[in-house]
Amino acid sequence: MKVLVPVKRVVDSNVRIRVRPDGSGVELTNVKMSMNPFDEIAVEEAIRLKEQGKVEEILVVSIGPALAAETIRTALAMGADRGLLIKTDQTVEPLAVAKILKKVIEQENPQLVLMGKQAIDDDCNQTGQMLAALTGWAQGTFASKVTLAEGTVEVAREIDGGCQAVSLKLPAIVTVDLRLNEPRYASLPNIMKAKKKPLEEVKPEVYGVDISTRLKVLKTTEPAMRKAGIKVASAAELVAKLKQEAGVL
């Protein structure tokens, strides 16, 4: 079975982002970029399925700037087999990403797509579900456990208040949550080997998909900041303040 893993290059999760003072967006120059952490978990899961002998090939796809090739190389160093970079400097919204990925699916015929549940830059949490809609496939979102069976994939989903288990007919789209696995670090030999793995580059135009944006970003601002309050010396003083000053007890 072939597995498709879409990955996104995003600002590293440890970076404290800065909003440009003119409201035009978030400062991205000279900022450390990494693979979206949820996508890393998806890559890891695909590799584990391959190690169990249930998957033959892992294709990693990224839609983004030339440097997104680095993100794909990271996945190849972890253990994916092949990369595809759909190179564009434009902002591509989740709906357009899903449309492009659908075309990739038509060419590549994977039986399973594993992807992060959301990207930590735009926090949209849409692409997997949209791809499932466009392909007409089943979707298993927010997965904390993925088990491949004969013609199906069993997914444990994290939902409000607990956990839901569903069985999806293959082919299917699974979006992964934080606790599915702990992604591995690529070893140096594997990083070297990854440089020789195939990484194809294409332009989005080859798919004939309109990727113009549907959302107009009017401005980007800093959230309202909270001010640090006061330190109190004891639980007694805290309770007194909460009751008399804050009025929350």
Added chain:
Amino acid sequence: MTTLLIAEHDGRSLKDATHKALTAARELGAPVHILVAGSGARGAADEAATLQGVEKVLLAEAALYDHVLAEPLADLIVSLAGSYEAVVAAATSVGKNVMPRVAALLDVMQVSDIVKVISPDTFERPIYAGNAVQTVQATDVKKVLTVRPAAFTATEAGGSAGVETVATGTDPQLSRFVSEEIIKTERPELASAKVVISGGRSLGSEENFAKYIEPVANRLGAAIGASRAAVDAGYAPNDWQVGQTGKVVAPELYIAVGISGAIQHLAGMKDSRIIVAINKNAEEPIFQVADYGIVGDLFVILPELDQELAKIGL
């Protein structure tokens, strides 16, 4: 034109998150219809009909929708969406699962997790774990929106709409419900509780959550939350996680115990009205957002806090 709100319910009544999403839906300025789907959902539909600003309730009674699987529910919503200008749901695990599927089927770019309605096509939404706020204008004719419940107040009763039964669909047979484990609790729901007390990894064990956090939570009628570190360490269940990828809460009072205050955690609680931090390290970033802080050993302070709350009759 009209707005369609997708309800979440337990059969008898709507979930609090839907009451809050209704407030956002009403702010779009058009009459609101509420879709209630599921077998035995008549009670919830009747309750929906009493809410302010609701013009009509659509009831789709079929067992097909009982486990809110995305595939059949999205088909149902799309079958109804033609006559609506906007389709809205709360950004809960249900809304997040089904709405992007609906949006793509309608060829609409969804606006996720809105925190403010500026006009019927312009919204504010947080990005980068709430470290920036985007104002976006949706240019699609139809709008598909999910609403962050913590950012809106709940709509109260005070209306009397009619309940209309709508045609239900057939099972696309793509996915099948297997089982569900919902953690039973007498406590309020984390996402809508008025008071939340959360513990971090410094608690040290699941037993210590029970021994130190629970008594205080009981006195305050609070929901219990946790940092990602505490969840990863196995001290607290997954669905207690507060933060960028967990629950976003905005209670009247949020007490962070032994939590350092990573940006991802702050993203989930910084809109709380009053924040209290208890931590042994005065330099932790949590104190930069806390209204009241106590620097000290949580294992000493929590029992004291418990006693002090008892003294004022809680």
